[in-house]
Amino acid sequence: MHSVTILALDGVIPFDMAAPMQVFDRTRLPDGRHPYRVRLCAERPEVHADGGFTLRVERGLEALADADTVVVPGRTEGSPPPSPAVLAALREAAGTGTRIASVCVGAFVLAEAGLLDGLRATTHWVAAGLLARSFPEVDVRPDVLYVDNGRILTSAGAAAALDMCLHMIRSDLGSAVAADAARMSVMPLEREGGQAQFIVHEHPPVPRGSDLEPLLDWIGDNLAHEVTLGAMAARAGMSERTFSRRFREQTGTTPLQWLLRARVRRAQYLLENSDHTVERIAQQAGFGSPTAFRERFRKVVGTTPHAYRSTFSGRRAVPAAGG
Structure with a gap:
């Protein structure tokens, strides 16, 4: 029998803990046997969980020593950092070949223990930037569902x-x-x-008070029209080279990347809030053609416009060939 141990820490998110417990516990072999034994452990007998209640845990960190798989669930923002004892227990388990997996922001615990150094990893897209900044030795992939490095997995x-x-x-x-x-x-x-996460892209950053603010507002008002790098530079009164450098300094991205994000965000809004066809949305967001729209939308968002609308719109999706 394979032992799966869920490591609970203060601030643990109940669903992040319950979902792995249930899926392993419900697994059956063809003859009806249970192939997994699922246990809960923690550093202390009581764990304060998100939602204002307390969990009583029968097993301590020693449970990690004989686990075949350890799952570290997500935790709420502001939870105390994992203790040195927890980090040491995780490192020791990993050193003996135990498979260790994290749920959502549980990846931060694995990174704190040094288990993600030099590896690919993911976490919830909202926290991916913070994970990358906090642990630059981790190759953070914000646009995938999970990453399997063999014995270390993140979701x-x-x-x-x-x-x-x-x-x-x-x-x-x-x-x-x-x-x-x-x-x-x-x-x-x-x-x-x-498969990519469904990332809701916020409006591209507009540095309020900068000398580029009027230009960015103009771009936002003219997304349905052709907007070239030369046109943007001319409107800003700069050469293309100077404009590109100044733009990156003030926004953290290139003019054309900013423009693409703005167009994708406009398309997302229209897919969520209108019954317009994909062809019309492609025109309104300035993609030039439905084919270019589908290709670029899928590259940025990770799914097709039609699938995005089906997932996020409360309206009845408008069928469109290839959408």
Whole structure:
């Protein structure tokens, strides 16, 4: 029997902890046997969980020593950092070959323990930038559902953690058992780790008070029209080279990248809040053609315009060929 241990820390998010426990606990072999033994452990007997309640935990950190898989769930913002004892226990478990996986911002705990150094990792897209800045030795991938480095795995949000758990079950026991576990969890089995997270892109940064502010407002008002680098530089009264350098200094990105993000954000808004066809939205957001719109939208957002609308719009999606 494979031992799966959930490591609970103060500020733990209940769903981030419960979802992996349930998917492993509900897994069955063809003969009905339970292949996983799921346990909960913590540094102290009581853990303060998000939502204002306390969990009583029977096992301490010694449970990590004989675990086959350790799952570190997400925690709320402002939770105390993991103690040296927790970090040492995780490092010791990893050193003996234990598989260790994190849910959402649980990746920060793995990074603090040094388990992600030199590895690819992901977390919820909202926290990906902070993870990258805090741990520059980690190769943060903000646009995937989960990352499997062999013995160290990280996942994005809580739903992506279920994809990661099903991936581990499939690796352990094969696709048939994993497919049955997916059905028990009412989940699709084939969402691969490389599938992008649905990232809601905020409006591109506009540095208020900068000399570029009028130009950026003008770009935002003219997204439906062709806006070239030369036109932007001319409007700013600079050469293209000087303008590009000044733009990057003040916005942290290039003029054309800023323009693409602005167009994608406009398209996202229209997909969520209008019944316009993909063809019309492509024109309104300034992509030139529906084909270019679909390609660039998918590259930035990670899915098609039609799939995005189906997921995020309360309106009935308007069918569009290839959308």
